[in-house]
Amino acid sequence: MQTFTKAERLSSKVAIDKLFETGKSFHSAPFKICWLETIESKSPVQIVISVPKRSFKRSVDRNRLKRLIREAYRKNKNSFYEKLENKKILLMFIFTSKAMIEYTEMEEKIIIALQRLNKSINLES
RNA sequence: ACCGCAAGCCGUUCUAUCGCUGUCCCGACAUUUUCGGGAGAGAGGAAAGUCCGGGCAACACAGAGCAUCCCACUUCCUAACAGGAAGGCUUUCGCAGUAAUGCGCGAGACAGCAAGUGCCACAGAAAAAUACAGCCCUUCCGCUCGCGGAAAGGUGAUGGUGAAAAUGUGAGGUAAGAGCUCACGGAAAUAGUUGGCGACAAUUAUUUCGGGUAAACCUUGGGAGUUGAAAGACCAAAUAAACCGAAGCAUAAGAGCUGCUCGCUCAAUUCGGAGGGUAGGUUGCUUGAUCCUUUCGGUGACGAAAGGGCUAGAUAAAUGAUAGAAUCUGUUCCGGUGAAAAUUGGAGCUAGACAGAACCCGGCUUACAGGCUUGCUUUUUUA
RNA sequence: GGGGAAUUAGCUCAUUUGGCUAGAGCACUUCGCUGGCAGUGAAGGGGUGGUCGGUUCGAAUCCGAUAUUCUCCA
Numbered sequence: 001m002q003t004f005t006k007a008e009r010l011s012s013k014v015a016i017d018k019l020f021e022t023g024k025s026f027h028s029a030p031f032k033i034c035w036l037e038t039i040e041s042k043s044p045v046q047i048v049i050s051v052p053k054r055s056f057k058r059s060v061d062r063n064r065l066k067r068l069i070r071e072a073y074r075k076n077k078n079s080f081y082e083k084l085e086n087k088k089i090l091l092m093f094i095f096t097s098k099a100m101i102e103y104t105e106m107e108e109k110i111i112i113a114l115q116r117l118n119k120s121i122n123l124e125s
Numbered sequence: 126a127c128c129g130c131a132a133g134c135c136g137u138u139c140u141a142u143c144g145c146u147g148u149c150c151c152g153a154c155a156u157u158u159u160c161g162g163g164a165g166a167g168a169g170g171a172a173a174g175u176c177c178g179g180g181c182a183a184c185a186c187a188g189a190g191c192a193u194c195c196c197a198c199u200u201c202c203u204a205a206c207a208g209g210a211a212g213g214c215u216u217u218c219g220c221a222g223u224a225a226u227g228c229g230c231g232a233g234a235c236a237g238c239a240a241g242u243g244c245c246a247c248a249g250a251a252a253a254a255u256a257c258a259g260c261c262c263u264u265c266c267g268c269u270c271g272c273g274g275a276a277a278g279g280u281g282a283u284g285g286u287g288a289a290a291a292u293g294u295g296a297g298g299u300a301a302g303a304g305c306u307c308a309c310g311g312a313a314a315u316a317g318u319u320g321g322c323g324a325c326a327a328u329u330a331u332u333u334c335g336g337g338u339a340a341a342c343c344u345u346g347g348g349a350g351u352u353g354a355a356a357g358a359c360c361a362a363a364u365a366a367a368c369c370g371a372a373g374c375a376u377a378a379g380a381g382c383u384g385c386u387c388g389c390u391c392a393a394u395u396c397g398g399a400g401g402g403u404a405g406g407u408u409g410c411u412u413g414a415u416c417c418u419u420u421c422g423g424u425g426a427c428g429a430a431a432g433g434g435c436u437a438g439a440u441a442a443a444u445g446a447u448a449g450a451a452u453c454u455g456u457u458c459c460g461g462u463g464a465a466a467a468u469u470g471g472a473g474c475u476a477g478a479c480a481g482a483a484c485c486c487g488g489c490u491u492a493c494a495g496g497c498u499u500g501c502u503u504u505u506u507u508a
Numbered sequence: 509g510g511g512g513a514a515u516u517a518g519c520u521c522a523u524u525u526g527g528c529u530a531g532a533g534c535a536c537u538u539c540g541c542u543g544g545c546a547g548u549g550a551a552g553g554g555g556u557g558g559u560c561g562g563u564u565c566g567a568a569u570c571c572g573a574u575a576u577u578c579u580c581c582a
Contacts, residue, residue: 103447
């Protein structure tokens with residue numbers, strides 16, 4: 001199923017702080033990606049999407065980018081889930097580019113980013 | 126018809142699939158919960174800026190004075206307002222007129238400088254009255270006796286200056302002058318009469334002639350307690366110097382969601398009770414000064430009645446993606462008319478401006494692709 | 509969501525209760541001292557005071573609107 005429920009979102013402030021302090025991170029095209037292996041979670045992956053106010057002053061632009069990222073992730077997460085092998089991780093996307101992009105481009109970048117994430121998780125374990 | 130300006134209104138629509146957030150219904154697990162299915166709903170005219178006003182809530186159901194801040198023609202509308210409507214007064218510009226004045230589109234933080242204080246650079250004698258020059262009289266001295274010098278006084282009529290110079294013109298009057306007096310004007314204050322709810326207008330009488338500046342201090346009248354949904358209430362595994370009751374309570378310092386003063390309340394310790402902070406959740410939260418239609422009242426803002434409707438409620442923050450169709454606009458290509466400008470037919474691509482609810486309303490301000498309606502101006506054509 | 513400040517020359521800052529041509533340091537240009545550079549001396553250019561409007565005879569200064577930036581409450 002290509003769903004995106006509330007359990008897949010990370011909203012605990014404590015968990016986000018922990019992700020920033022001890023998580024691993026790398027850059028991929030327009031994103032900076034932070035991730036951290038965890039134990040207690042209802043869903044295999046909990047994600048945070050962030051678009052900095054410094055890059056996009058209008059809330060319209062920030063909301064649109066977040067919606068595009070969410071949509072692209074929703075459609076392409078299943079192949080990513082299969083390679084996780086029952087691990088549970090916290091994940092954060094930070095959009096670091098300063099230019100707006102369209103959905104088709106966004107989808108390509110997300111696919112590339114998820115593939116790179118798979119590799120880096122497997123390397124760690 | 127076209128162009129421009131002003132005011133008002135609109136600011137995409139429909140279908141399908143995959144998702145997201147509430148609501149309602151049905152079913153499954155024994156309930157909370159979770160899962161599945163179905164129905165129906167889901168950003169704006171400014172949701173923005175946060176410039177005002179209210180509701181709501183807490184603080185002591187907040188009390189007095191001072192300070193501070195705000196408002197300022199009148200009446201009305203309104204829950205309230207610094208908003209709106211109608212009107213008065215002043216005034217820029219335009220038109221008409223010899224002029225007085227009238228009309229029209231606009232503008233106005235329009236109480237008071239005739240309460241006090243301050244300021245008014247440069248220039249100028251002087252910037253609100255201590256006389257610089259000039260003019261005039263008296264006294265004294267000199268004398269080439271028509272003049273010159275000195276002293277005391279009168280005088281705002283004369284001075285080129287300046288943004289601004291002491292009510293304008295004429296006559297009388299005087300040593301010279303002066304609203305000193307008079308005539309006709311101008312302005313202001315007070316009192317009365319008439320019209321108007323009122324601002325105010327007209328008019329009569331008396332008095333006065335007083336520069337500007339209050340978006341200078343200030344005076345007068347009116348108003349504001351402070352904080353702000355991250356307010357506040359509740360749930361909740363754990364054991365605070367916070368809370369409640371009693372004892373204590375003499376003074377001072379101290380504390381209190383207000384800048385100061387007063388007033389008020391509390392206040393170390395002991396005994397007993399009770400269960401808090403924080404993470405999280407529920408509530409506050411969307412039925413409301415509500416929206417739509419019709420009728421009535423009012424010049425109008427707006428109000429009243431009847432009928433109908435329920436129309437976002439997120440919280441690292443929902444309204445997105447894909448596909449198709451329609452229309453607006455823009456643009457490209459092909460063709461017709463035409464000298465050109467332009468206009469017209471077909472095909473392709475294209476919703477494309479400003480912009481995202483965060484407790485809720487009423488305004489104001491600012492941003493905005495394109496379209497519609499009304500009014501006015503210019504130009505052209507036709508009658 | 510709600511408060512508070514700032515904006516002046518290319519840069520960093522002054523200018524005090526409205527009034528003379530808005531000043532200072534660094535930077536820049538020209539000339540002199542040097543064989544040349546550095547350094548130093550002299551002279552000079554550069555501002556419509558963020559933008560728009562109002563009050564006033566007169567506004568960087570007073571008032572209103574607006575734009576941008578910074579900052580506080582968390």
